Amino acid sequence: MSETTEPDARTAAAATDSDRAVLRTDGVTKRFGGLTAVDDVDVEVQKGEIVGLIGPNGAGKSTLFNCITGTLSADEGRVYLQGQDVTDWPEYKIARAGLGRMFQETRIFGDMTVRKNLLLAAQEGGANVGSLLRRPDDTLIERTEELLDYVDLGGLAETRAGRLSFGQQKLIEFAMELMAEPDLLLMDEPAGGINPSMLENLIEYIRTANEDEEATIFLIEHNMDFVMEIADRIYVLAHGERIAEGTPEEIQNDQRVLNAYLGRE
């Protein structure tokens, strides 16, 4: 394991472990006026893991996500992606560094065809002018076919994405992330608003992506069955603070978690 130069002396002890971490936050704090939405939160996601983030409404889960992606800037604390301090980077640059994100309300480009949505997501070539001005090559187009077949939306490549149902759009958004192959994928309530049978499929797709393509996933979820089934580890937030961390079994038996959900302090 290479010793990446980390100027922060405090982290030196945990260097090996931290450097392997795809994502690490160190004391991230975000305040809105007098309200501390995220309070000194440390999380860590290792390569190949599926990590869940749960907590009652208003616990600060989405705010933590926004601080990680750079949509919001944290008031205190640092965010490291692949060992690199990305805290003050602009949002687009963090994304380009390997962070993918699926939104709670599902966001795709409605007036573009499904295929263009996927082609756009491919990160190949990045922002260099040459690749911007070339037409997408055949390998990329084949890859879009492959991924669309994979999520059972094979025939819809030329359909306007906005015409699809909510569940289908969710799958397209997921396929876009597979196309992009981010080092870490943040998913905000992937199970929200889709019907049970589609949820079954989604679990399977996420699993396969995790096992076959080594996708690393950090997800917010309210659907407990879903998160307990899919996550390797879970963090629990309440009132902006991290109150528990552990395997699904540990979390299910944790008194503090139960209290937080039942509203006891």
Place this chain on the structure above:
Amino acid sequence: MSTSESEDSTGLLRTVLPPNQVDRVFDFCGENGWKLLALGAVVGALPPLLGLEQGYYMTVVSEMYLFAILALSWDLVGGQTGYPSFGNMAFFGLGAYVTAILVKDFAVAFPVALIAAGLLALLFAALIGAVVLRLRGHYFAIATLGVLLAAQQISRNLDITGGASGKILLQVPSGTVFYYLFFGVLIAEMALIYYLSNTRFGFILNAIRDDEEKATAMGFNTTYYKTAAWMLAALFTGVAGGTYSLFNTFIDPQTAYNGAWNVELIAMALLGGSGTVAGPVIGAFGLHTLIEFVETAFVGWQLVLLGGAVIVTVIGFPEGVVGTLREYASEMAYYERGGMAAVDSGEDTEVTADE
């Protein structure tokens, strides 16, 4: 206008022109875009060669090309990127004045002056873009309108622009030169935008239009791309303005920074179908012909008609000709191409409406 018509006669329309036929036409156009463009270029180049050199109709056709350039440039930012500018005519006016001043006061050759006009418009767009492209929605629209009116006022007060009385240009090339100039710029612009619309750059512009925040979250520095589109639009608009000043032999603040024209070219893009290459051009040809007709038949009423046309278009026909046809063509395609199969497993049978 055409709304009630298309709604009432859908049944008849379906038999005469079934959606899949229209779909096939779109596929054909999609596959043969370059050939169609080349064909258009040849047809458009013919009239002067066939002896139709001067006169009223050649002037009208030249103006059609001019408006097509303006509408297409507007659409690159307004339709493709989703930043509807009410100030594009600022680039037009700048180009017109730069050309007029260089040619008349500095005796610069017309082609050189034209290039200078395009480049200055580009530079101006970069500066203004840094400011206005940070704004969205209402604020962007009004700020661009403010830029247009400020530019108009400034040219009205400066000596070099000839103040409110403007500049008269007497030594100008023949009508055929302008015909080919407008036509050449139009074809070049169509080719460029058509090409770009199938590249990653074009996809990113559309992505910014559909959801800029998502595009940012996917790693695109959207400022960079929308500024590039804005500058490109300014370049073509500036060159068109430069050509127009000599074509018209006269330029003043009112004609150069014409707010009504700005609305007119938006209406053209919208009427034809914004966000496409053919749409703004079709819209420009159609609306300009109509306005030209009204101008001849009922002098002075063309702008009343323009206002009316804009209202009718927006209320009844916001997708434009191309957009409406495309929607019509694809209404069955969703199911034919497996839309149903994909949702069989669930209950999401309804197609999400996007309006």
Place this chain on the structure above:
Amino acid sequence: MAVTQFVVNGLLVGALFAAVAVGFALIWGVVDIINLAHGEMVMLGGYTSYWVLSLITGNAEGSPALFLVTVPAAIGVLYVVGYALQRTLVSRVIGTDIFLTLLVTFGISIAIQQLAIQAWSANPRSIQVSFADPSLVAAGLVIPKMKLIAFVGAILLTVALYVFLQRTRTGRAIRAVSQNPEAAALVGIDVEHTRAVTFGVSSAIAGGVGAFIATILNIQPQMGLIYTLKSFVIVVFGGVGSIPGALVGGLLLGSVEELTAGFVSSQWTLAVSFTLLIVLLVVKPNGLFGEGAEQ
């Protein structure tokens, strides 16, 4: 001394700008539309007053009292125009793309403007109000009586709107729709009607101001867009939905314009206000930069 005189001139005219802007802001806040035809309401108000006065006196001249009689006429006519525009045209695009709403109101603006040219020609006109002694002089400052009357009129219209919104049942309904149209509908408010009333009231005030403008400046069919733009400057400055903010913004804009006219040249006043608009949009960060840039 010159500075004070310019500022006084500015404040006198600024109140008129403010009253126009208040209506513009009200439509923006309640109907969620930038009404690019708002300036045309000012223009139509000016012409209504002009023609009513001509009807009474045979030409557009008269005593102050006679002129003041024409103001309610302008207000009434423009209320109807505004109400009808919202009901027939604007209501059809509410809730669609912002850009479409802008385009529809721009289309209305052009159509009204051009019809006015056809009907009344493009020549500037003005109303002549006759006074025995046209100006007051106090502490070395010259205050034309008509400007003072216009100033008071504009302030009264603004205050009347404020009272109307705060104290009347309809005013409360308008505020409710502005805050949450769905909830307003649930408690039994006719949202469509309320929006049309908002449009009518805003246009009526603009019309009343237009009548005053006809006495101290010129009216002309194409004058509207400038007033729309000025309203936008003022609202951006004062904040959407704030009547006091609009009042301060209007007085300030008037002063800036008069100072420019006094120290530079009256030709530059418009260029200055449009540049001010762009600068304001850039430097005033709150609520201006793209929705959702901050959550």
